[in-house]
Amino acid sequence: MIKQLLFITVFWMLSNAASAIEAINPRGLEIITEVDRRDTGFGDVQMDMVMILRNKSGAESLRSLSMKTLEIIGDGDKSLTIFDRPRDIKGTAFLSFTHPLTADEQWLYLPALKRVKRISSSNKSGPFLGSEYAFEDLTSFEIPKFSYRFIRAESYQERPCFVLEFIPQYRYSGYTREQVWIDSERYIPVKIDYYDRKDALLKTLIYQGYQQYLKQFWRADGMVMTNHQTGKSTELINKNYQFQQGLGGRDFDRNTLKRAR
Amino acid sequence: MNKNAMMCTQRVLFWVLIVLPVKSLLAWEVSGYGGIESLGFWESPLENQQQRHYLSGVIEAEFYHEWDNGRESLVFVPFFRWSEHDGRRTHFDIRELNWLKVADYWELRVGIRKEFWGVTESQHLVDIINQTDRVENSDTEDKLGQPMINLALIDSQGGTLDLFLLTGFREAVFPGVQGRLRFSPRVNTEQAHYDSKGFERHLAVAARYVRSVDQWDFALSFFHGTSRTPRFLRTKNNNGDDQFTAYYEQINQAGLELQLTDENWLWKLESIVREGQGQTYFAGTGGLEYTWFNVFSSGADFGVLVEYMYDSRGFNAPVFYQDDIMAGFRLTLNDIQSSELLAGMIIDRRRRTQSYSIEASRRLGDSWKMALELRVLTQVAESDFSYSLRKDDQLRFELSYHF
Numbered sequence: 019m020i021k022q023l024l025f026i027t028v029f030w031m032l033s034n035a036a037s038a039i040e041a042i043n044p045r046g047l048e049i050i051t052e053v054d055r056r057d058t059g060f061g062d063v064q065m066d067m068v069m070i071l072r073n074k075s076g077a078e079s080l081r082s083l084s085m086k087t088l089e090i091i092g093d094g095d096k097s098l099t100i101f102d103r104p105r106d107i108k109g110t111a112f113l114s115f116t117h118p119l120t121a122d123e124q125w126l127y128l129p130a131l132k133r134v135k136r137i138s139s140s141n142k143s144g145p146f147l148g149s150e151y152a153f154e155d156l157t158s159f160e161i162p163k164f165s166y167r168f169i170r171a172e173s174y175q176e177r178p179c180f181v182l183e184f185i186p187q188y189r190y191s192g193y194t195r196e197q198v199w200i201d202s203e204r205y206i207p208v209k210i211d212y213y214d215r216k217d218a219l220l221k222t223l224i225y226q227g228y229q230q231y232l233k234q235f236w237r238a239d240g241m242v243m244t245n246h247q248t249g250k251s252t253e254l255i256n257k258n259y260q261f262q263q264g265l266g267g268r269d270f271d272r273n274t275l276k277r278a279r
Numbered sequence: 280m281n282k283n284a285m286m287c288t289q290r291v292l293f294w295v296l297i298v299l300p301v302k303s304l305l306a307w308e309v310s311g312y313g314g315i316e317s318l319g320f321w322e323s324p325l326e327n328q329q330q331r332h333y334l335s336g337v338i339e340a341e342f343y344h345e346w347d348n349g350r351e352s353l354v355f356v357p358f359f360r361w362s363e364h365d366g367r368r369t370h371f372d373i374r375e376l377n378w379l380k381v382a383d384y385w386e387l388r389v390g391i392r393k394e395f396w397g398v399t400e401s402q403h404l405v406d407i408i409n410q411t412d413r414v415e416n417s418d419t420e421d422k423l424g425q426p427m428i429n430l431a432l433i434d435s436q437g438g439t440l441d442l443f444l445l446t447g448f449r450e451a452v453f454p455g456v457q458g459r460l461r462f463s464p465r466v467n468t469e470q471a472h473y474d475s476k477g478f479e480r481h482l483a484v485a486a487r488y489v490r491s492v493d494q495w496d497f498a499l500s501f502f503h504g505t506s507r508t509p510r511f512l513r514t515k516n517n518n519g520d521d522q523f524t525a526y527y528e529q530i531n532q533a534g535l536e537l538q539l540t541d542e543n544w545l546w547k548l549e550s551i552v553r554e555g556q557g558q559t560y561f562a563g564t565g566g567l568e569y570t571w572f573n574v575f576s577s578g579a580d581f582g583v584l585v586e587y588m589y590d591s592r593g594f595n596a597p598v599f600y601q602d603d604i605m606a607g608f609r610l611t612l613n614d615i616q617s618s619e620l621l622a623g624m625i626i627d628r629r630r631r632t633q634s635y636s637i638e639a640s641r642r643l644g645d646s647w648k649m650a651l652e653l654r655v656l657t658q659v660a661e662s663d664f665s666y667s668l669r670k671d672d673q674l675r676f677e678l679s680y681h682f
Binding site for chain 2: 071073079080103104105106107108121123131132133135136137138139140141142143144145148152189190192214215267268271272273277279
């Protein structure tokens, strides 16, 4: 009981400290709110992804999958991820309803057994399909999931950027913080440094080949995640973006999960 | 292959041949796997026709075609296993051959399908639509294709009411004289007994409502028709030798599935009430699974599982588990090869019969996969339903290629 009280008190102090920082330094939140505002209204999007997993000696392994996302204004997005390669997991599909503050809802479909399994969404820091991406790196971005601090303005690859610090506010994160470079003209992330639980630099994500869709939404053609501690990396190639194809809630339910391709 | 299955196969092939050319063959997506299996037993068999080692091969392919933006599709999944020694285990089955039509508030699925119900891991009490493929693997996870008309009605809250008309009863297939993992004396598959005839034997109806509300997933189901699991009668064959005869009765079954997903905890419950096989009885499986994710930042997940299995018919229930506890763990490395290990034990609380199992699998390169299964039964009481299997401790190894 005392331990719990202590925990609550410490948590209260910390969260106050975080909002105190935001109160002194509101610019971080302002910038991220603008990032979010500019990406609001995409409705739905689908795309194909190829993952190239590379180990230290350069040996490669391929994954191919496709992903559909439905924007839910006022709550977290819904997404459906369908695996195509390697072939032994073809037809496996993953359905996720994200929520800004409460636990996400997740289901996995196992085609060999025809079984839909509700799974725990506490797995944030574990690797996705053996890659250098953690589950938390790939879930939809929601403002309340982090607290923000503006650090400095600097240029990255000859483009002016804001450098922000993101501190995860959800449980089970594998990071103490993320340092995010945001293009200050287009308001899109271009590079992220991830710091592990010991606050050592763990990974760097670099976005490549941004393209603008529907004259508003910027999406990267490629993303490379490098793990500095193991020397492994995963390249993500995003293809065939299709926006506003009229997807609805029905495209993100248990029945669709069972027949997704 | 019995005559019924043969006729069914012919009918199915007839339809496949009619339907396939309608759509350009190029538009069909083909995937599947082929594998070789070594199934070994280190103890001498109970009967001298039974063997110590069985080599076998398997192939399963999926032909898939969709149109109208995926709102209509056809799928065809033939399956074939060849096994050394055991002619019953050499079998062909159409796992799936169905047409699917999707609309905003409903889905219609017509043809041969596989439908799974349930949440628990140790056994699947509620799952009843398909007949178990008892010669494929003793884990009872493999099913024979079931012909059906299935209409799913989907409400705006994401709940689904599935209505089933199951057309055609599939009799269980049991290992042959030379096969292991069978009853002793063996089940005479030439002369099963039924409660009912004609339409009544072959038609079954079922319904299930499934929905998720926040952390809860639940389903209620009902089944009426010929039981997929028979009772076994001790009879004599023409030579006057002992044998078992499968007896299929008309049953009614109501089922409940419940899962609470609370952070790292999964709490699970399945229960059924069944009438028609002697006295009405109740059975349940309940338990939990707790998982530590990304243990020591290694990327691996480690989970523990505990479940209790109950059957109100008690000591003499004709099932493996009636007052048993399962405890196990699951290790998922989440590495490039998707290495997994599942180990468990089940103890009969009264008879002390124990069974142990270890299942491990790993991908090799991009397309190959190997799987290892070890199953051991110890201190089998004579009164236990699994007494015939007391010498059938097994090691199974499978190497498969996925395309």
